[in-house]
Amino acid sequence: xxxxxxxxxxxxxxxxxxxxxxxxxxxxxxxxxxxxxxxxxxxxxxxxxxxxxxxxxxxxxxxxxxxxxxxxxxxxxxxxxxxxxxxxxxxxxxxxxxxxxxxxxxxxxxxxxxxxxxxxxxxxxxxxxxxxxxxxxxxxxxxxxxxxxxxxxxxxxxxxxxxxxxxxxxxxxxxxxxxxxxxxxxxxxxxxxxxxxxxxxxxxxxxxxxxxxxxxxxxxxxxxxxxxxxxxxxxxxxxxxxxxxxxxxxxxxxxxxxxxxxxxxxxxxxxxxxxxxxxxxxxxxxxxxxxxxxxxxxxxxxxxxxxxxxxxxxxxxxxxxxxxxxxxxxxxxxxxxxxxxxxxxxxxxxxxxxxxxxxxxxxxxxxxxxxxxxxxxxxxxxxxxxxxxxxxxxxxxxxxxxxxxxxxxxxxxxxxxxxxxxxxxxxxxxxxxxxxxxxxxxxxxxxxxxxxxxxxxxxxxxxxxxxxxxxxxxxxxxxxxxxxxxxxxxxxxxxxxxxxxxxxxxxxxxxxxxxxxxxxxxxxxxxxx
RNA sequence: GGGUUCGUAGCUCAGCCAGGUAGAGUACCGGACUUUUAAUCCGGCUGUCCGGGGUCCGAAUCCCCGCGAACCCGCCA
Numbered sequence: 001x002x003x004x005x006x007x008x009x010x011x012x013x014x015x016x017x018x019x020x021x022x023x024x025x026x027x028x029x030x031x032x033x034x035x036x037x038x039x040x041x042x043x044x045x046x047x048x049x050x051x052x053x054x055x056x057x058x059x060x061x062x063x064x065x066x067x068x069x070x071x072x073x074x075x076x077x078x079x080x081x082x083x084x085x086x087x088x089x090x091x092x093x094x095x096x097x098x099x100x101x102x103x104x105x106x107x108x109x110x111x112x113x114x115x116x117x118x119x120x121x122x123x124x125x126x127x128x129x130x131x132x133x134x135x136x137x138x139x140x141x142x143x144x145x146x147x148x149x150x151x152x153x154x155x156x157x158x159x160x161x162x163x164x165x166x167x168x169x170x171x172x173x174x175x176x177x178x179x180x181x182x183x184x185x186x187x188x189x190x191x192x193x194x195x196x197x198x199x200x201x202x203x204x205x206x207x208x209x210x211x212x213x214x215x216x217x218x219x220x221x222x223x224x225x226x227x228x229x230x231x232x233x234x235x236x237x238x239x240x241x242x243x244x245x246x247x248x249x250x251x252x253x254x255x256x257x258x259x260x261x262x263x264x265x266x267x268x269x270x271x272x273x274x275x276x277x278x279x280x281x282x283x284x285x286x287x288x289x290x291x292x293x294x295x296x297x298x299x300x301x302x303x304x305x306x307x308x309x310x311x312x313x314x315x316x317x318x319x320x321x322x323x324x325x326x327x328x329x330x331x332x333x334x335x336x337x338x339x340x341x342x343x344x345x346x347x348x349x350x351x352x353x354x355x356x357x358x359x360x361x362x363x364x365x366x367x368x369x370x371x372x373x374x375x376x377x378x379x380x381x382x383x384x385x386x387x388x389x390x391x392x393x394x395x396x397x398x399x400x401x402x403x404x405x406x407x408x409x410x411x412x413x414x415x416x417x418x419x420x421x422x423x424x425x426x427x428x429x430x431x432x433x434x435x436x437x438x439x440x441x442x443x444x445x446x447x448x449x450x451x452x453x454x455x456x457x458x459x460x461x462x463x464x465x466x467x468x469x470x471x472x473x474x475x476x477x478x479x480x481x482x483x484x485x486x487x488x489x490x491x492x493x494x495x496x497x498x499x500x501x502x503x504x505x506x507x508x509x510x511x512x513x514x515x516x517x518x519x520x521x522x523x524x525x526x527x528x529x
Numbered sequence: 530g531g532g533u534u535c536g537u538a539g540c541u542c543a544g545c546c547a548g549g550u551a552g553a554g555u556a557c558c559g560g561a562c563u564u565u566u567a568a569u570c571c572g573g574c575u576g577u578c579c580g581g582g583g584u585c586c587g588a589a590u591c592c593c594c595g596c597g598a599a600c601c602c603g604c605c606a
Contacts, residue, residue, distance in 0.1 A: 007547080008547080011547080013546060013547090016546080016547070042606090044606080079606080082606060083605095083606080085605065085606065171531090171602080171603080172530090172531085172602095172603060173603080173604090173605095175604090175605095183606095192606095193605080193606090215604080215605095216604085216605065216606095217604060217605070218604080240605080240606070241605085241606050242606090244606090260601090261532080261533055261534085261600085261601055261602085262600095262601055262602075263601095263602090263606090264532070264533080264601075264602070265531095265532090265601095265602060265603085266606085287533085289533075289534060289535095289600085289601090290534095290600075290601075292599085292600070328545095328546070329546075330534080330545085330546050342542090342543095342554090346543095364547080368547090392554095396568095475563095475565090476564080478565090479564070479565060482565090483565095488565090489564090489565045489566075490565060490566055491566090492565090492566090493565065493566040493567075494566065494567095496566095497566080497567080508563085508566090508567070508568065509565095509566080509567080
């Protein structure tokens with residue numbers, strides 16, 4: 001092997017991918033004055049954090065291309081002309097009457113956007129905005145309304161027989177041997193999928209269809225019986241996914257698109273259509289695994305309890321999402337809120353490497369860690385390091401201090417010498433860790449059995465704590481009152497920790513009680529008496 | 530039926546995608562401190578890197594064959 005390892009760009013998989021893309025474009029001899037990358041975003045259900053991955057990673061490739069000196073642009077394409085196929089869990093049953101209609105023509109059940117589709121894509125775009133991802137938003141509805149794909153649609157339709165056979169051969173789906181690959185929106189009832197296209201009038205560029213009964217998944221969907229003719233250059237209707245990507249790639253001159261393995265077959269077919277029917281070399285691809293929830297099941301866009309970026313950002317910074325998505329692309333991954341503490345601390349570690357606070361003996365690792373840090377900062381890393389406090393430590397402190405949290409936790413951090421002074425950055429992390437502590441480390445009131453002696457001891461303690469006089473040596477006092485009544489101090493301490501922290505263990509009890517407030521503790525104890 | 534991913538310390542996992550001394554947290558053991566529980570600090574222990582073969586000076590990492598687990602596709606988009 002070579003003496004020195006060849007490092008491409010900033011040493012991450014993103015650079016390697018961008019390099020491969022450039023090599024390919026060169027060998028194809030295509031113009032590279034503007035390299036467009038695309039990411040798709042579904043608009044049929046609530047977008048989960050994995051849906052951001054498609055756009056975030058494509059944006060990473062765009063950054064890498066720019067880093068290599070090329071102009072690049074990310075198109076975020078919303079599939080909002082797709083029909084609603086089933087009601088996502090947790091959404092109102094009233095949506096049932098809209099099944100089959102394009103999501104852009106269904107009213108927003110939440111009432112805050114112009115349509116169902118726009119509501120869903122807005123959640124995703126909002127997430128991207130919060131991460132600082134820049135993109136050009138392109139709606140499927142506008143694409144078709146404006147006839148941007150009309151040439152590709154025409155070419156695909158006149159080759160529909162050949163395509164239908166190829167699809168059957170490649171992925172075993174036989175329907176396009178019978179059906180023309182175009183879904184008109186029924187002019188009468190406004191539904192896709194029921195309007196079955198059966199003939200393409202080549203000279204007029206029109207599709208003849210009949211709105212008939214069909215099934216979506218296992219659910220039957222009634223057609224209205226309308227017979228119509230749709231103009232592919234302006235009437236509403238769309239290509240099925242098996243050929244639509246290819247049309248888009250060609251029309252928008254897309255050179256890169258990542259995809260999840262669930263649409264692997266569609267991409268395979270589209271690559272073929274792109275190259276062989278549209279005569280447009282398919283974009284460079286990268287395939288990624290789906291994000292799974294902690295049970296190992298796919299996070300489905302159409303299920304309830306979706307882990308959205310908005311939920312994530314309650315507990316973690318935007319950087320943790322970027323880190324999650326940029327650290328690697330391979331591998332099936334289970335992801336959940338409980339990954340946030342590790343990601344918070346991992347980001348800090350990268351920052352320490354970047355600023356030279358941590359030395360690594362492996363030079364390649366240093367370069368790659370710095371590169372990852374730069375991508376997580378969207379190639380615009382800060383000039384100075386922000387103060388940081390270990391997230392897990394903060395969770396512990398936030399569990400103890402639930403009221404008046406920020407000043408009390410800050411005070412403790414100053415005492416520990418963890419920070420030199422309070423700052424908005426530290427306060428932000430305290431808030432995030434506090435949310436985590438409140439939502440995921442919920443103290444359950446422990447049932448404690450108290451015997452007579454325990455009651456006496458605790459009663460005595462309540463009196464001391466409620467007194468206006470500040471106890472001098474609380475730690476010792478507690479120890480003494482237990483001993484006086486013949487109770488094991490050990491048992492008393494355990495009891496107190498259970499009452500205060502819902503735990504068998506905890507920090508030194510005297511200072512802890514003083515920090516939280518002795519009268520507050522007194523009333524907590526009283527509840528058990 | 531087709532495909533993808535995963536398998537590393539008792540446990541949870543990182544490291545693998547660009548080969549170079551096998552790691553972290555936790556658990557456990559010991560010590561310091563503590564009139565006490567704990568926290569904290571210091572030190573220590575733990576490996577068939579799923580099995581087998583190949584490439585290589587060198588493999589947890591790359592390739593092939595198995596075994597086990599999970600997921601995706603095989604409606605539709």
